[in-house]
Amino acid sequence: MERWANPFARRRGRSLRLYLMSHVLAAVAWPYANGPRHIGHVSGFGVPSDVFSRYMRMAGHDVLMVSGTDEHGTPIQVQADADGVSPRELADRYNRVIVEDLHGLGLSYDLFTRTTTRNHYAVVQELFTALERNGYIVKRTTLGARSPSTGRTLPDRYIEGTCPICGYESARGDQCDNCGNQLDPEQLINPRSKINGETPEFVETEHFFLDLPAFAEAIGNWLDQRENWRPNVLKFSRNLLDDLQPRAITRDLEWGVPIPLDGWRDRGDKRIYVWFDAVIGYLSASIEWARRSGDPEAWRKWWSADGLGKDALGYYFMGKDNIVFHSVIWPALLLGYSGEGDKGGQPGELGRLNLPTEVVSSEYLTMEGKKFSSSRRVVIYVRDFLERYDADALRYFIAAAGPESNDTDFTWAEFVRRNNDELVAGWGNLVNRSISMAAKNFGAVPAMGELTGEDEAVLAVAKAGFATVGELIGKHRQKAAIGEAMKVVAEANKYLSEQAPWKLKSEEEKPRQATVLAVALQVVSDANTLLTPFLPHSAQKVFELLGGEGVHAPMPRIEEVEDLDGGPGYPVLTGDYTAGARWESVPLVTGTPLATPKPVFRKLDPSVIEEELARLAG
Ligand SMILES: [Zn+2]
Secondary structure (H helix, E strand, O other): OHHHHOOOOOOOOOOOOOOOOOEEEEEEOOOEOOOOOEHHHHHHHHHHHHHHHHHHHHOOOEEEEEEEEEOOOHHHHHHHHHHOOOHHHHHHHHHHHHHHHHHHOOOOOOEEEEOOOHHHHHHHHHHHHHHHHOOOEEEEEEEEEEOOOOOOEOOHHHEEEEOOOOOOOOEEOOEOOOOOOEOOHHHOEEEEEOOOOOOOEEEEEEEEEEOHHHHHHHHHHHHHOOOOOOHHHHHHHHHHHOOOOOEEOEEEOOOOOOOOOOOOOOOOOEEEOHHHHHHOHHHHHHHHHHHHHOOOOOOHHHHEOOHHHOOOEEEEEEEHHHHHHHHHHHHHHHHHHHOOOOOOOOOOOOOOEOOOOEEEEEOOEEEOOEEOEOOOOEOOEHHHHHHHOOHHHHHHHHHHHOOOOOOEEEOHHHHHHHHHHHHHHHHHHHHHHHHHHHHHHHOEOOOOOOOOHHHHHHHHHHHHHHHHHHHHHHOOOHHHHHHHHHHHHHHHHHHHHHHOHHHOOOOOOHHHHHHHHHHHHHHHHHHHHHHOOOOHHHHHHHHHHOOOOOOOOOOOEEEEEOOOOOOOOEEEEEOOOOOOOOOOOOOOOOOOEOOOOOOOOOOOOOHHHHHHHHHHHO
């Protein structure tokens, strides 16, 4: 079929609903490719951004959901050294693992790419160059480490010492893994070379800094206009403005994007700092998506602050440890690029760029009362989870009990309870008994006769769900949203129990039985649509059980692509999400054939709790 010829192209003329249609950018945090991701990671950025994007598409918006793996920086270089591979080989390995895991969760990225593409390098260098030209990047002499015995520069990753902030004894030259603060090597107490243990000497060396104080006023004005942000995010961001300092954007490191200035470009020992390159990924991924779609300028509809993208909305999803990069640093880069900081300037060749509409940050997920930790084995990786449980069971838990606005604990007992009591006994049971009864008695969607007050009431509850649930998802209150959808399920279960269609067996009761089951099936169909952003895999199944054909909940797929500019190929996550359900009640067609359904959800034996806890204990 023609539309598969170019998987990135969007079908034209998708919808006649032009009202209130917006271009919505869903910019999702970039997972770091130094290992597989655990369920704490995907509960923070992955599932919430997918629920939001799926809902916005169903509501008729043109969504661009982008991200990729973050692959530069010291930790990847260090781990590659330890594994005896190149950093690129290590990044290749975990890029693929992460792509497959996000695919398994059904996350509907328009493009999930990586930071090692030549396109990304070019976009990062374009931003760097324009910021420098506008005067927002300044060169400073700092202290760099040198090996006294060899006289050679010691990259940050080869220096460790005691963290001056928390006292952790194995802090790295650029960051303390214990307290998370960024450091400079000369701040370390008792610095030592990891190569031979000697004490490095510090000599003057040059690095580039982003002049963050030049954006304090512009960012402050922008934050003042923010509406609907979670109050803690807004407060945290405002506080950061009180003490903005110039921030280093280059490092002594060989692995990263080269510095695009004469005299620096070919230096093997200095690279752009990983955080600077990674935040630019939202833009470079959008550009890559557009280039692959056949319309290289299409990204402007989500980004350009003039013309096409003027009214676009941009939502950024992340864990709370990343707020500073999205509410202060990324806006500073965008303002500087557009020539809108204290020093003015001219926009670069991409034009003026949109700032985020909203920074949506989640809190932390812990596991059985402890912080996730791969080294301490307090962890369950996405892959292992999906081998044993269904993706929608995890998606349900994250939506209903995830760390939306409070730190939240994942326990196996609670996971099993929610799966069995809510998903299986609530929603699964409603689907199963209503469709089975209709299949057994009528073999098809029965005809709705005259409606009683009870029939109309339950139908109205389901219909009202579209406004309530939709508004809550739009405000990033997904916990409340799925709660409202499950209230519709509970109402329908109550309706079935009260109407007891299984008792309406005589000839004269048959029309009433048909009506009750037709009403129940309609509510199941509506509830299924309300749950589709949260539970896309099972929503597709329920849709088919109701006799639906074709795509109800579109799914991503993995494509092996060539680098657009001659680099090595790589896998991306992409998909065609133009088909599928709309955010509305669709009347079921009387006479549509129905078969006795197989259960959509799996009940879990409580023994899995003990098994999983034993695995955790090692
Ligand atoms: Zn520390």
